[in-house]
Amino acid sequence: MKDNYIKSWLRDFWGIFGHELRTIFSDGGFLIIFFFAGLAYPILYNLIYKNGVLEDTPVAVVDNSGCAASRRFIREVDATREVSIAYRCVNMEEAKDLMQKRKVNGIIMFPSDFGEKIERMETAKISIYADMSSFLYYKNLLMGTEFVMLHEINSIQIERYNASGMTDQQSYQMVKAIPYEENIPYNRTFSYSIFLISAILMLIIQQVMFYGMSLLTGTSREENRSLATLPEDFSGHGMGRVVLGRGLAYWLLFMTISLYIAIIIPAWFGLPQRGSFQDIIVLLVIFLTDCVFFCQAWSSLITRRETVFVLLLFVSPILLFLTGFSWPTCAFPKFWKWFSYLFPSTFGCQAFINLNTAGGDLETIRFQLMAMTVQGMVYYALANIAVLVENWVISHREAIKGKRREVKGKIEERIEDRIEKRTGKRISISSILNKPIDSDI
Amino acid sequence: MSTWHNMAAVARRELRVWRNRPIYLLGSVVTIALCAIFYLTFLRAGVPSDVPIGIVDNDNSTLSRNFIQQLDATQLGKTIEYASFAEAREDMQKGRITSVCVLPEGMYADVQAQRQPEFTFYVNTLYFLGGSLAYKDILQMINLTSGAVQRSVLRMKGVNEHAIAGRLRPVDLDIHMIGNPTMNYGSYLANMMLPGVLEMIIIIIIIYSFGTELKYGTSRHLLRTAGDRMPDAMGGKLALYTLLFLGIGYSLVFLLYRQMGFRFEGVVARMLTDMTLLVISSECVGVFIIGCIPVLRFALSIGALLSVMAFSLTGFTLPVEAMPPYIQGIAEIFPLRHYYQFYVQEGIFGAGFAGWYKEVIHMLIYLFLPLLVMRRLEKAYIYQNYPKK
Numbered sequence: 001m002k003d004n005y006i007k008s009w010l011r012d013f014w015g016i017f018g019h020e021l022r023t024i025f026s027d028g029g030f031l032i033i034f035f036f037a038g039l040a041y042p043i044l045y046n047l048i049y050k051n052g053v054l055e056d057t058p059v060a061v062v063d064n065s066g067c068a069a070s071r072r073f074i075r076e077v078d079a080t081r082e083v084s085i086a087y088r089c090v091n092m093e094e095a096k097d098l099m100q101k102r103k104v105n106g107i108i109m110f111p112s113d114f115g116e117k118i119e120r121m122e123t124a125k126i127s128i129y130a131d132m133s134s135f136l137y138y139k140n141l142l143m144g145t146e147f148v149m150l151h152e153i154n155s156i157q158i159e160r161y162n163a164s165g166m167t168d169q170q171s172y173q174m175v176k177a178i179p180y181e182e183n184i185p186y187n188r189t190f191s192y193s194i195f196l197i198s199a200i201l202m203l204i205i206q207q208v209m210f211y212g213m214s215l216l217t218g219t220s221r222e223e224n225r226s227l228a229t230l231p232e233d234f235s236g237h238g239m240g241r242v243v244l245g246r247g248l249a250y251w252l253l254f255m256t257i258s259l260y261i262a263i264i265i266p267a268w269f270g271l272p273q274r275g276s277f278q279d280i281i282v283l284l285v286i287f288l289t290d291c292v293f294f295c296q297a298w299s300s301l302i303t304r305r306e307t308v309f310v311l312l313l314f315v316s317p318i319l320l321f322l323t324g325f326s327w328p329t330c331a332f333p334k335f336w337k338w339f340s341y342l343f344p345s346t347f348g349c350q351a352f353i354n355l356n357t358a359g360g361d362l363e364t365i366r367f368q369l370m371a372m373t374v375q376g377m378v379y380y381a382l383a384n385i386a387v388l389v390e391n392w393v394i395s396h397r398e399a400i401k402g403k404r405r406e407v408k409g410k411i412e413e414r415i416e417d418r419i420e421k422r423t424g425k426r427i428s429i430s431s432i433l434n435k436p437i438d439s440d441i
Numbered sequence: 442m443s444t445w446h447n448m449a450a451v452a453r454r455e456l457r458v459w460r461n462r463p464i465y466l467l468g469s470v471v472t473i474a475l476c477a478i479f480y481l482t483f484l485r486a487g488v489p490s491d492v493p494i495g496i497v498d499n500d501n502s503t504l505s506r507n508f509i510q511q512l513d514a515t516q517l518g519k520t521i522e523y524a525s526f527a528e529a530r531e532d533m534q535k536g537r538i539t540s541v542c543v544l545p546e547g548m549y550a551d552v553q554a555q556r557q558p559e560f561t562f563y564v565n566t567l568y569f570l571g572g573s574l575a576y577k578d579i580l581q582m583i584n585l586t587s588g589a590v591q592r593s594v595l596r597m598k599g600v601n602e603h604a605i606a607g608r609l610r611p612v613d614l615d616i617h618m619i620g621n622p623t624m625n626y627g628s629y630l631a632n633m634m635l636p637g638v639l640e641m642i643i644i645i646i647i648i649y650s651f652g653t654e655l656k657y658g659t660s661r662h663l664l665r666t667a668g669d670r671m672p673d674a675m676g677g678k679l680a681l682y683t684l685l686f687l688g689i690g691y692s693l694v695f696l697l698y699r700q701m702g703f704r705f706e707g708v709v710a711r712m713l714t715d716m717t718l719l720v721i722s723s724e725c726v727g728v729f730i731i732g733c734i735p736v737l738r739f740a741l742s743i744g745a746l747l748s749v750m751a752f753s754l755t756g757f758t759l760p761v762e763a764m765p766p767y768i769q770g771i772a773e774i775f776p777l778r779h780y781y782q783f784y785v786q787e788g789i790f791g792a793g794f795a796g797w798y799k800e801v802i803h804m805l806i807y808l809f810l811p812l813l814v815m816r817r818l819e820k821a822y823i824y825q826n827y828p829k830k
Contacts, residue, residue, distance in 0.1 A: 028738070028739065029738035029739060029741075029742050032739060032742040032743070032746075033742050033745075033746075036742075036746055037746060041746075044750070045753070047764075047765060047768055048753050048754065048759075048764055048768050049753075049759060049764075050764070050765055051763050051764065051765070052759075053763070054759065054760055054762075054763040055763075073612075099619070099790070100786070100790040100792050100796060102785075118611060118612070120607075121604065121607045121608065121611070122606075122607045123606055123607055123610050123611065123612070123613050124611065124612050124613070125612075125613050125614075125615050126612060126613070126614055126615065127614075127615045127616075127617065128614060128615070128616050128617065129617045129619055130616070130617070130618050130619060131619055131620070131789065132618045132619055132620040132621035132624075132629070132789065133620060133757065133781075133785040133789050134756065134757055134758065134759075134760045135624075135626075135629060135758075136758070136759065136760060136763075137760070138618060138624075139573070142616065145614060146614065149612050149614055150584070152611075152612055153610065153611055153612055156611040156612065157608060157609075157611060160608055160611070161608075170555075173555040173557055174555075174591055174594060175591070176557055176587070177552060177555070177557065177587045177590035177591055178548075178552065178557070178558060178559075178560050178583060178586060178587045178590065179557055179559050179560070180559065180560040180561070180562065180580075180583050181559055181560070181561045181562075182561075182562055182564070182576075182580075183561065183562065183563045183564070184563070184564050184566055184576075185563060185565070186565055186566065186567050187565075187566040187567055187572075190566050190569075190572075190573065192758070192759045194567070195566065195567050195568070195569045196569075198567065211745075215738075304464075305738065306649055306652075306653075306737065306738070306741055307464060309645055309649075309741045309742075309744075309745045310464055310468040310645055310646065310649050310741075311464065311467060311468050311472065313641060313645060313745050313748070313749070314472050314475070314476055314638050314641065314642070316749060317634065317637075317638075317749075317752060318476070318479055321483065324536075324568060325567075325568060325569065326568075326569050326570050327483070327484060327489065327570055327626065328489050328492055328539065328568055328570060328571030329536075329568075330489070330491065330492060330493055330519075330571070331486060331489035331490065331491075331492070331571075332483070333482060333483060333485065335482075336479075336482070336483050350536055353536065353567050353568075354534055354535055354536055357567055358534045358536075358565065358567055359534070360534045360535070363531075364531065364534050364535050365535075367535070
């Protein structure tokens with residue numbers, strides 16, 4: 001008896017698995033998404049963000065003081081990686097005009113008393129104006145001028161202390177009372193590609209799977225099949241074999257693409273790969289399993305093939321924000337923090353960033369792995385329930401339809417009665433509502 | 442029948458479709474409403490505050506405690522103390538804290554004796570915004586602490602306060618942020634994300650609307666309604682969608698620059714021009730895609746893949762000029778890119794017509810796209826000779 005159960009379980013499981021694979025590979029729409037989004041998106045995003053950092057932001061200088069100090073300052077700013085002096089303007093009007101024409105993205109202005117104030121040992125001001133149309137312009141302008149300013153401050157201070165009778169060593173000790181050493185271990189240059197691509201890669205896996213699976217679920221519903229489609233020689237009842245059988249088909253398919261996305265792509269584009277290979281495989285196994293159940297649970301709500309693109313495309317950028325890769329998780333409003341726990345990508349992206357880019361180990365991502373395991377179990381249960389409900393609905397389809405018709409009829413009758421009471425005319429509502437769009441074809 | 446009659450008939454037919462299938466209104470009005478709620482509540486704070494900064498205090502002196510308290514008191518930072526560097530490093534790697542400051546042992550004594558103790562800090566810039574802000578905050582605080590040490594020495598030497606200020610800070614920066622004076626991330630991102638979502642919705646819904654006629658074989662009925670004239674059929678449909686999307690677009694402009702009060706340098710009413718152009722040009726892109734590939738499922742996949750790219754290629758985060766040249770060219774095909782450049786001219790510089798007329802021309806060029814594919818789409822509508830699946 002038991003032997004039979006296991007046998008039939010395996011046979012069904014295998015049948016469903018094979019059937020799902022055939023469905024996947026015979027659907028052009030799915031394959032476009034799979035190959036284009038899965039294979040080409042990672043390359044495309046890497047090309048877009050290939051340079052990663054913005055260098056030599058063009059800046060206009062208005063030097064009203066024309067002193068030695070301001071000239072030195074300008075030369076030093078020009079020499080930074082962040083800023084390059086593109087124009088020297090006579091007045092602010094000219095510089096403003098250049099900024100509006102987008103020839104420069106910032107202005108550095110030295111007031112006429114700049115040199116005087118330095119000579120008088122007062123605080124001399126430099127005004128900078130940053131184009132905030134992209135925050136990177138501002139960041140470059142600020143970093144470039146601030147580094148030069150700190151450097152300048154130190155040399156001016158040393159001059160001043162020397163003038164007041166201190167030795168070089170003494171004034172250096174004064175100026176650098178607490179010297180500091182900065183370490184930016186994982187992303188030294190604040191590169192856009194390193195932090196963004198790390199987050200985006202895992203999200204691509206989840207979204208491709210979700211859109212793909214929803215597409216197929218919708219199609220089967222349209223063709224009056226169900227997501228719990230069973231092979232013809234289906235001989236058992238369990239829902240577990242449906243969920244696991246379908247799941248395995250996607251799991252295997254997406255394992256190939258995940259290896260490509262998580263290992264080949266970073267190697268190809270020279271992104272940091274600091275995690276060990278085994279650890280990344282462990283992460284991918286757990287993440288993919290979670291994703292498979294997540295997608296099965298949610299895609300069961302899709303009734304038509306196209307629905308998922310029309311209604312749910314906007315979710316992808318939102319999910320990217322919810323990973324906390326940019327706006328920090330600690331600043332999330334409470335509601336969105338809880339909301340972000342619904343998605344495998346939240347934990348998957350964080351785990352990949354910590355593991356692969358920051359070079360952690362499995363201990364580092366323990367929280368994310370546990371969260372994904374719990375999430376996976378919950379979604380496995382939900383996917384099972386979805387199959388159960390689906391089967392129940394199919395077997396009771398006629399009864400449900402009858403019931404619905406009955407309730408609808410009752411409501412319509414009531415409305416019709418009311419209209420009759422008020423206007424004295426009886427209008428059939430169903431004839432208005434049910435008028436098909438192409439009735440006259 | 443006149444063109445107007447035909448178009449009106451098509452529009453009436455389309456209204457009936459909307460009523461029968463809620464997906465059109467769900468996919469446009471409800472979607473944009475959800476997005477507006479997300480972007481405007483998620484980023485409401487404008488700038489993150491209380492970013493966690495790890496501290497390893499090996500000194501435990503008045504100086505180090507004072508430093509920690511000061512750092513904690515800044516709006517940006519919130520300090521979390523660790524017993525050892527190893528623990529703090531692990532938490533930084535886990536992304537729980539943005540950075541670690543190490544205060545060396547004997548720091549206070551060394552400062553007193555002018556032995557220059559070295560302060561070390563580590564920043565995790567993989568969580569970009571938190572990391573950058575913490576970096577700025579720590580740098581500022583360490584410079585202030587250094588300044589405080591100098592100030593106490595100068596005071597002891599009897600230098601007066603005015604002269605001290607000049608010695609501590611011989612040069613100062615006076616920063617003006619044009620177009621976003623408070624560095625508000627909420628307005629920075631919502632300004633482009635919401636129109637971006639609108640562009641995406643328009644492309645998808647237009648493809649869907651034109652494509653379903655093929656999928657469900659109702660295209661001949663559509664043509665008959667339009668008096669067998671393809672331009673009227675297209676015109677009637679597009680007119681109705683234009684009204685719908687303009688309604689959404691104008692509400693967005695109102696929401697962003699009136700209701701939320703995001704900084705806008707120029708005349709807000711001019712953004713309506715920009716929005717109108719965005720709506721029309723995105724519609725044209727949608728028609729072009731379904732015209733080129735008159736198979737609903739392929740066209741939708743292509744439309745979806747393309748419109749997701751628009752967010753990155755607009756260049757409001759990483760500027761387009763920092764991308765490789767061949768990508769810069771691709772960026773120009775997205776209406777959102779021109780919308781953004783229009784917005785920069787009007788919203789950030791208040792430049793007026795002279796600033797943005799080129800973008801208007803760019804976006805008007807999109808109007809030719811539907812003309813290119815009209816004949817092809819008409820044939821597909823008549824013969825229905827493309828696969829429906």
